Amino acid sequence: MPAKTKVLPPRQTVDATPMPALLKLLTILTFVGFCFTLALGLIVAGTDIQQGEIQRIFYIHMPSFFGAFTAFGLTVVGGILYLWRKNEGWDRIAGAGVEVGLAFALINLVTGAIWARPIWNTWWTWDPRLTSAAIMALTYAAYLMLRAGIEDEARKRSFMSVYGIFAFTSVLITLFIIRVVPETIHPVIVGASPQNAQGSFEATSGVVMALIPSLLLWLTLMPVTLIWHRIRIERRLEAVNRLKMQILSE
Amino acid sequence: MRLFLTLVPLLPILIYAGVVLAQDDQDTMPYIQLSAFNAPLLEGWENQSSDDFAQFHDAEARATIRTALVEIGEPVAAAASDLRRAFGMEFGEPIYQNKVNLADGTWTVLIYEPDGVASASVMARRARSQAVVISFVESDPAARILMLTIAQSGDAREDAGSEIDLALSLLASNKAADLVEMTALSLPSGEWTGVVGDSTAAMGMVFGNDSYLAIGEGETENLPTLADAYNRTVLGFFVTPDNAGYLALALTASFAILALLILSFFWRSRNIQKDLELIESLNQAGG
Structure with a gap:
């Protein structure tokens, strides 16, 4: 009878592989960029004399939504490519996209509610934009719960790919609802604000210049870097799980 | 020399911050x-x-x-x-x-x-x-x-x-x-x-x-x-509201969510490592 140690795959297949140089660079750039954009929004940009200091949360609130947009967008790409190619790697991207995107969507929701308290005098109102953003976050929270609940791996991957593709409609609705439904008090940043917008931002060029780096960071570096780290963990987790199954089946 | 090389990449960042500051001054309302x-x-x-x-x-x-x-x-x-x-x-x-x-x-x-x-x-x-x-x-x-x-x-x-x-x-x-x-x-x-x-x-x-x-x-x-x-x-005429406390709350909440996500990565990595070590020790014990 051969020794059981022989059944184990080579250690490096499940061991933490060294972080790729590109991921190291992205991580450093993301951290530096985060500190820089934070300094731009909190220190360099002037105080809004009408809204006061709370207006500065705008430099996180709006970019975090677009960060979620990128992450959930990658879930759609991962889902489509998984259904087409049946490559597990695409499914990992899809799953990681939801996890990172949901964190960003929660930041967006929480910062919005905290901004609303001094400006609208309420933490929450069932405004079309706020409602759709909440539905979007719940849709993706349900994605993670469903993903954890399906045991058959192939079935899980196919089902979650389809779910991830259709769930993106909630992102698009959240993005465009204030341009379609006029009964909103949520300010529009790009283009004319609705007549009944309250606490509207008059985006001066100083605000826009402080916003652009933050928007670019949350739109690109932050979701990509975090999703990449999450994928590496998922890959290791799957390898360890395979190892467990292999040992159990011996 | 090393300090100089470190500061060179920071230069565009500092210039951009200066431009934002200058632009903000121009934007000052009447x-x-x-x-x-x-x-x-x-x-x-x-x-x-x-x-x-x-x-x-x-x-x-x-x-x-x-x-x-x-x-x-x-x-x-x-x-x-x-x-x-x-x-x-x-x-x-x-x-x-x-x-x-x-x-x-x-x-x-x-x-x-x-x-x-x-x-x-x-x-x-x-x-x-x-x-x-x-x-x-x-x-x-x-x-x-x-x-x-x-x-x-x-x-x-x-x-x-x-x-x-x-x-x-x-x-x-x-x-x-x-x-x-x-x-x-x-x-x-x-x-x-x-x-x-x-x-x-x-x-x-x-x-x-x-x-x-x-x-x-x-x-x-x-x-x-x-x-x-x-x-x-x-x-x-208007008074600029004093709501810095809400900004601090919003920033704390944002950092907490990001920190939870990143800490969960470390926590899951550590658990994977522990699982792997356990499997190896069981395997060696079995061998």
Whole structure:
């Protein structure tokens, strides 16, 4: 009878592989960029004399939504490519996209509610934009719960790919609802604000210049870097799980 | 050398921050920003403001518009105190007094005529233990200019005709019936209508449910300019809210969510490593 140690795959297949140089660079750039954009929004940009200091949360609130947009967008790409190619790697991207995107969507929701308290005098109102953003976050929270609940791996991957593709409609609705439904008090940043917008931002060029780096960071570096780290963990987790199954089946 | 190489990549970042800072200065609204409040800058007026008050003077019209935060909570006492401090004279008892409820609180409207020359039109409201006092003081012997705000009664109307009639009956020697309708004026503060005669003019503008009025007797050619400047100050004055605590809360919440996500990565990595070590130890024990 051969020794059981022989059944184990080579250690490096499940061991933490060294972080790729590109991921190291992205991580450093993301951290530096985060500190820089934070300094731009909190220190360099002037105080809004009408809204006061709370207006500065705008430099996180709006970019975090677009960060979620990128992450959930990658879930759609991962889902489509998984259904087409049946490559597990695409499914990992899809799953990681939801996890990172949901964190960003929660930041967006929480910062919005905290901004609303001094400006609208309420933490929450069932405004079309706020409602759709909440539905979007719940849709993706349900994605993670469903993903954890399906045991058959192939079935899980196919089902979650389809779910991830259709769930993106909630992102698009959240993005465009204030341009379609006029009964909103949520300010529009790009283009004319609705007549009944309250606490509207008059985006001066100083605000826009402080916003652009933050928007670019949350739109690109932050979701990509975090999703990449999450994928590496998922890959290791799957390898360890395979190892467990292999040992159990011996 | 190493320090230099470290600083070189930071250079574009610092330049960008400088550009944002410069751009922000250019974007400054036409307001005078004091530590306690903001008031519109009146172009063409001599700016006599200090750190404590916003004050603009028109030498030709002998008029001064002043906004100040006074350390007395009661509006009438605060107005008297500020007028005394700013103009060095006693204004006595007001000849007119009423109250109007505006979006930012209840304002007391006061008019003083301490002698036959000067007049002071004041709006004052309580701001916690202090009071905001916005005053229009003119001392032109050839003119008598008064400013006041009156709440519209009944349904909101688009013109201030009824309030002009009321103000003229209370404060002017000529009544509205003796005057003819003036051409409507579109000024930065709003659309003004009114009545005019040989030595009397009265004009009014509606904003919300209130009529903002100006009455002039004697030489009244400056009335539209003065009415516009004073009411731009009344409507444009605001206090920047102190909500830094909410910003701190929002930042804490954002960092907490990001930290939870990143910590969960470390936590899951550590669990994977523990699982792997356990599997290996079990495997070695089994072997």
